[in-house]
Ligand SMILES: Nc1ncnc2c1ncn2[C@@H]1O[C@H](COP(=O)(O)OP(=O)(O)OP(=O)(O)O)[C@@H](O)[C@H]1O
């Protein structure tokens with residue numbers, strides 16, 4: 001593997017930007033897949049705005065995700081998440097990183113599919129677990145056996161994430177390398193932009 005971090009090629013970024021057009025690029029996938037980290041870097045590379053739906057939810061509610069789950073429960077959280085996503089996806093192009101459960105909720109999934117090009121960062125259990133077990137900010141993983149919970153979520157959710165327009169394998173390589181693969185997937189994408 002090449003250890004030197006090469007800047008993402010400008011021509012690849014240009015091709016991806018052209019292919020994306022006015023559409024939003026929406027990252028989906030499980031907790032720890034890298035939606036926020038890779039989404040932000042992808043937006044920087046494309047020179048378009050970035051927004052993270054979890055952060056936007058926390059901003060408008062002035063509560064953390066954990067506090068929202070504790071105070072109102074998951075159902076209310078999903079309703080708020082769907083409203084926030086609908087608003088964020090109204091115009092493009094921007095990069096929108098979603099929370100791990102957003103695409104699983106029917107209403108949010110409808111907004112996301114309509115809102116642009118979807119990209120699933122797919123990762124295996126060990127990669128996800130290595131990343132999420134360092135922090136306890138994810139309410140769904142506050143269980144007796146969080147690794148087992150994560151595996152159960154993979155089993156339930158992966159068939160739904162698989163509906164994404166694009167899929168990139170998330171693993172422990174440099175973030176710039178992940179961005180390059182994301183851009184290549186967009187540049188090669190044949191899905192036409194709908195008016
Ligand atoms: N390619 C990578 N190599 C190493 N670490 C990474 C990589 N991508 C992301 N990470 C790290 O993994 C952790 C989780 O990433 P991130 O917060 O972006 O996940 P997420 O998909 O947004 O999760 P959530 O659904 O909980 O918001 C972060 O600390 C991030 O820096």
Ligand SMILES: O=C(O)C1=C[C@@H](O)[C@@H](O)[C@H](O)C1
Pocket residue numbers: 030031054065098099100101102137138139140
């Ligand atoms: O996978 C999920 O359902 C979640 C993921 C996080 O991004 C947050 O949106 C919240 O913790 C729920």
Ligand SMILES: [Mg+2]
Pocket residue numbers: 035036037052054097098099
């Ligand atoms: Mg995130």
